[in-house]
Amino acid sequence: MSARLVFRGLSRVFQNGRHTSPAISGLDLTLEAGSFTAIVGPSGGGKTTLLHIAAGLDTQYTGEFTREPATATLAMLFQQPRLLPWRSARDNVAFVLETRGVTTPDARRRADELLALVGLAAAGDKFPAQLSGGMQQRVALARALAVDPDLLLMDEPFSALDELTAGRLREELLALSAQKVRTILFVTHDIAEACYLAERVVVLSAHPGRVVGEVRIDLPRQRRPDDPRLAEYAGRVLAFIDHGMTAGAPA
Amino acid sequence: MATVELPDASDAPLRREAYAGRVQATMYTLASLLLLALAWQGISWLVGADVLPAPIASILAIRQSAADGYLWSDMAVTAYRILGAFAIALVVSIVAGALLGRVRVAERLLGPWVTIGASVPSLVIIVVVYLALGINDRAAMVGTALIVAPSMTFAVWDGMRAINPELQEMARVFAVPRFTILQRVVLPQTMPFIFTAARTGLALTWRIMIFVELLGRSSGVGYRIQYFYNLVDMNRVIAAALPFIVLMLAFEFGVLRPLERFVFRWRRAEAR
Numbered sequence: 001m002s003a004r005l006v007f008r009g010l011s012r013v014f015q016n017g018r019h020t021s022p023a024i025s026g027l028d029l030t031l032e033a034g035s036f037t038a039i040v041g042p043s044g045g046g047k048t049t050l051l052h053i054a055a056g057l058d059t060q061y062t063g064e065f066t067r068e069p070a071t072a073t074l075a076m077l078f079q080q081p082r083l084l085p086w087r088s089a090r091d092n093v094a095f096v097l098e099t100r101g102v103t104t105p106d107a108r109r110r111a112d113e114l115l116a117l118v119g120l121a122a123a124g125d126k127f128p129a130q131l132s133g134g135m136q137q138r139v140a141l142a143r144a145l146a147v148d149p150d151l152l153l154m155d156e157p158f159s160a161l162d163e164l165t166a167g168r169l170r171e172e173l174l175a176l177s178a179q180k181v182r183t184i185l186f187v188t189h190d191i192a193e194a195c196y197l198a199e200r201v202v203v204l205s206a207h208p209g210r211v212v213g214e215v216r217i218d219l220p221r222q223r224r225p226d227d228p229r230l231a232e233y234a235g236r237v238l239a240f241i242d243h244g245m246t247a248g249a250p251a
Numbered sequence: 252m253a254t255v256e257l258p259d260a261s262d263a264p265l266r267r268e269a270y271a272g273r274v275q276a277t278m279y280t281l282a283s284l285l286l287l288a289l290a291w292q293g294i295s296w297l298v299g300a301d302v303l304p305a306p307i308a309s310i311l312a313i314r315q316s317a318a319d320g321y322l323w324s325d326m327a328v329t330a331y332r333i334l335g336a337f338a339i340a341l342v343v344s345i346v347a348g349a350l351l352g353r354v355r356v357a358e359r360l361l362g363p364w365v366t367i368g369a370s371v372p373s374l375v376i377i378v379v380v381y382l383a384l385g386i387n388d389r390a391a392m393v394g395t396a397l398i399v400a401p402s403m404t405f406a407v408w409d410g411m412r413a414i415n416p417e418l419q420e421m422a423r424v425f426a427v428p429r430f431t432i433l434q435r436v437v438l439p440q441t442m443p444f445i446f447t448a449a450r451t452g453l454a455l456t457w458r459i460m461i462f463v464e465l466l467g468r469s470s471g472v473g474y475r476i477q478y479f480y481n482l483v484d485m486n487r488v489i490a491a492a493l494p495f496i497v498l499m500l501a502f503e504f505g506v507l508r509p510l511e512r513f514v515f516r517w518r519r520a521e522a523r
Contacts, residue, residue: 055424074424082421086439086517095435099427127517147425 002183003072003151005031005054009063011208012049023049024061025208033068034181038198040191040237046209047187051076051155054185067151075149077157081136083128089115089139090124093146100147114142118172134165141169145176154186158193167225170197178221191241195233196225203240213240304486312490321475326495329460329471332388336395337456341449343396344403348448349441351404352411365408369401377463386467395459403452410444443518446511450503457499461492 010027013020024046031037039047052058053065055076075096083092093111098104115124118138128136137157144152158166174197177184188194194201195217202214215236219229288306295305304312316322350357351365380394414437422432464473472495479487 057420057423074426076421076424078417078421080417082417084418084436084439086515096425096427099422099425099431099435129517143425153424 002033002181004033004068005029005151005183005185006066006068007050007053007064010050010053010061010065011063012046012053012058012061022208024053025210026063027204027210029202029211031183031185033183036177036184036186036197036199038186038188038194038201039204040188040194040201040241041204041209042206042241043189045204045206047189047204048155050204050209051153051185051187054151055153069150072150073147074151074153075144075147076153077137077140077144077155079156079160081128081133081140083136083139083143085128087127088124089120089126089128089131089135089142092128092139093143096143096146110146111142114146115139117145117176118142132165134161134169137161137169141173150182152182152184154184156188156190159188159190166193170225173197174221174223191234191237192225192230195230195237196223201233201237203237212243215240301483301485304489308486309489309493312486313494315487316475316490316494321470322494325470325472325475325491326498329464329473329495330498332391332395332464332468332471333453333456333460335388335392336399336460337449337453339392339396340399340403340452340456343400344407344448344452345445347400347404348407348411351408352414358408365401365404368397369405373398373459373462377466381467388468391460391463391468395456395463398459399452399455402455403448406444406448406451407441410441410448413444414440443515446514450507450511454499457495 007027007029010024010029011022012024013022027046027050039050041047049058053061054067055074083089084095087095090108090111093114094102094104094107097107097110102110112121112124115121115138118141120135120138120142123131123135123139128139131139137160140157158169161169170193177197184198186194186197191201195215198217199221200214200216203212204210205212215233217230217233219227223230291303291306295303300308313322316325347361347365351362352358376397377394380390380397384390384393418436418440419432422436427436460471461473461476464471465477468474472491475491476488479485479491
């Protein structure tokens with residue numbers, strides 16, 4: 001059962017001493033259950049803030065945010081892998097299962113299966129420091145899949161990787177998202193990445209963040225990154241971003 | 252999905268290289284010790300054996316301490332006092348460091364106390380504690396602990412501030428219960444600097460305890476050093492200190508370092 005997210009009139013203001021800066025202002029957005037949505041926008045916009053609100057990490061917002069069902073299982077992939085450095089790859093994946101009451105042997109067995117799924121069958125005993133950045137992010141992906149999330153949140157998960165590794169991981173994410181339906185919210189500043197992965201690309205403006213437009217990517221889920229139609233979609237997204245820059249600028 | 256290839260970690264040449272490295276390190280340590288003994292002997296010749304006795308004479312004098320019957324009892328009683336003082340200092344510094352590092356109000360209100368505590372002369376603390384608690388082992392432990400605690404507290408406090416909030420954030424998204432986050436995400440992060448605080452704290456405790464014994468106890472390594480100093484028997488002064496120095500070094504290299512290597516094996520693991 002995948003989750004449905006509704007943001008209505010959402011605003012978030014950050015207080016920095018006497019200085020206030022609105023990160024998000026009057027944002028309306030609905031993510032249908034089972035949809036794959038990418039949020040793009042200039043950096044410094046409210047993208048990450050929106051993701052933190054969706055994750056329940058940030059509750060200092062005004063307006064409305066609902067997650068249906070409220071009991072939906074969440075998982076998140078961050079820009080950095082955020083693995084526990086003193087636990088092996090296997091135990092990092094098992095960690096989120098153990099804290100849900102799965103016994104340690106069962107959690108480890110499941111962790112090994114998931115590591116195999118993300119192509120790291122041989123890395124179970126390795127500590128994060130022994131793995132490359134790309135492998136660490138694969139472990140983080142295995143950990144996210146371990147809880148079988150209804151909602152998968154992704155905060156520029158491939159932006160810290162070299163392009164070759166990032167490209168391979170994107171392909172694998174696309175394949176995984178086709179296997180099982182779950183709601184995915186993917187934040188990025190990479191327009192090509194957004195168009196390649198998502199069914200729907202929502203463009204946020206900067207300072208404050210609000211929705212300035214969206215583009216539906218009407219391509220089958222199995223895509224090739226060099227599909228010429230993707231460039232067309234990217235052009236439309238870029239037009240919205242340019243529009244958002246001028247519209248969002250202070251009068 | 253493609254399988255990611257991992258480099259083979261059990262490369263035989265690599266292991267042989269590591270072994271050669273260890274042999275070389277041991278050789279250097281032995282050479283270093285030999286050089287130290289030679290320097291000691293040289294200084295002894297320069298200043299005279301009545302001021303600094305030669306290494307061989309000092310080592311032989313240990314046998315006299317053994318024959319007199321207090322070699323082992325001195326070591327045992329000093330070790331007992333050091334462990335007591337160290338345990339108090341460790342508990343105090345972990346509690347105080349956690350409070351100062353995690354609670355903003357505590358840091359602002361009580362932080363200066365640590366700085367003040369660190370600048371009070373050791374002698375003042377020892378004298379005050381002996382007066383307050385009586386001249387006994389308990390006072391020796393408390394006094395030493397109070398002298399050692401500030402620097403250990405600084406170490407824990409610094410480390411607590413360095414705890415990475417991003418890992419807690421991750422755990423919260425994955426709905427890990429609060430207590431489990433504390434236990435499995437926050438506490439393991441505190442281990443490296445608690446370890447560092449403990450190591451430097453233990454070395455400091457030993458050096459302070461000698462003073463504390465000298466001032467108010469009639470047994471232990473510190474007392475024995477003072478006793479033979481008054482008799483101007485430098486052979487026996489060195490002979491009183493030497494066995495305990497060896498004990499401390501054995502503890503450092505035989506227990507602490509291997510334990511540290513095991514507990515923090517995830518840190519040494521380099522990306523290949």
